[in-house]
Amino acid sequence: MNGLDSLILEIKEHLFNEALWWKIGEGALRILLIIIITRFIIKSGKILIHKLFTVRTRSAIRITERREATLMKLLENVLTYVTSFIALMMILQALTINVGALLAGAGIVGLAVGFGAQNLVKDIITGFFIIFEDQFSVGDYVRIDQFEGTVEEIGLRTTKIKNWTGELHILPNGSIVQVTNFSLNNSVAFVDVSLTYDADFTKAEEVLQELFLTLPEKYSDMVKPPEILGIQTMAGADVAIRVTSETLPMRHFYIARILRKEIKFCLEQNGFDVPFPRMVTYSREPEINSGKMNMGG
Known part of the structure; x- marks a missing residue:
């Protein structure tokens, strides 16, 4: 005690x-x-x-x-x-x-x-050369292996890529072997415009050229007015003319949608019909009826 x-x-x-x-x-x-x-x-x-x-x-x-x-x-x-x-x-x-x-x-x-810890050292060295050589930067749209998206962050050990659906991919820098950078150079948008076979192609090109000259003022993502390359395809019901436009990096999807809308309204206002498949049917009933009349006589 x-x-x-x-x-x-x-x-x-x-x-x-x-x-x-x-x-x-x-x-x-x-x-x-x-x-x-x-x-x-x-x-x-x-x-x-x-x-x-x-x-x-x-x-x-x-x-x-x-x-x-x-x-x-x-x-x-x-x-x-x-x-x-x-x-x-x-x-x-x-x-x-x-x-x-x-x-x-x-x-x-x-x-x-x-x-x-060789992988860690490899990640750090690779990250240093990515930044030093400016292979890609924050905000660039890149494709690394099967991953594609916008670069959110570049660290000494990892790189973070966010795709358009919101998933964030974290990649060790040492695993980055090949990179496709879509943000370094301007992009090109292309649209195929379909016209009927009996359309006046010369007039259609003149109307579209007048439209294209006004578009860069309305849409700043266009680097210069779109160009008409010529006839791209000749299908059963229509003839397609290809139009291209140089845009700022990664803005070609947006400009392609804008071009389709502007071209559609312009062609409709100038009386051009939208091509559609046409079907011609023949009826043989009159011949059958006339044959019955001859047999009855």
């Missing part, structure tokens, strides 16, 4: 030890300050990065908007990783953990694990 009483007394002494609680409170306050300062540094750093690139857009010497968006996102990620790592080390030190010994042990463990 005396041993139990002494144990309870010792616990009470520790619980009511003013120096102990002062040390705990000081450590908690230090950790709280570290977290607040870390969040402030990250938030302020991101604002500073945005302002830095905003100033560059107004200067005479600047890089492309694609690379600006990519580098800005990359710098934000690096700032977050580095600041969070330093804050973690400071929190461990506030908890009276020997950070130097921990880092030394981590170095030994890292050396042992390094032989199995």
Whole structure:
């Protein structure tokens, strides 16, 4: 019983030890300050990065908007990783953990694990060359293997691609071998216009040419007026004329729909009929009736 009483007394002494609680409170306050300062540094750093690139857009010497968006996102990620790592080390030190010994042990463990981390190193090196060579940037529409969509983020280890239905594909940079970038050059929209065989093709081309000259003013995605290449196909009920239009990158689908609408209204206003399959039927009833009349006579 005396041993139990002494144990309870010792616990009470520790619980009511003013120096102990002062040390705990000081450590908690230090950790709280570290977290607040870390969040402030990250938030302020991101604002500073945005302002830095905003100033560059107004200067005479600047890089492309694609690379600006990519580098800005990359710098934000690096700032977050580095600041969070330093804050973690400071929190461990506030908890009276020997950070130097921990880092030394981590170095030994890292050396042992390094032989199995070849894929990680490959991802980082590939990500560096993707950004350095400007293979693709944030906002570009790309196809990587079977994945196709808009690049949302390029990191040192992974690349995020979002397709038009909303799925987000996260690809390790080391797995990226071949890339098709649709956003580097202008696109081309093409539309086949069907006319009947008896239509006046010369007049139709003149009417369409007049229409095409007015379209770039209405639709800024058109680089220049559309062109008529000539007759594309001759089917059973119609003749198709191919029309092409150079557009801004990845705007050819939209411009193709606009061209179909404008061409349809223009042809209708100028009296051109829409071709449709025609069927001619013959009735042999009069011959049968006349044969019966001859037999009766």
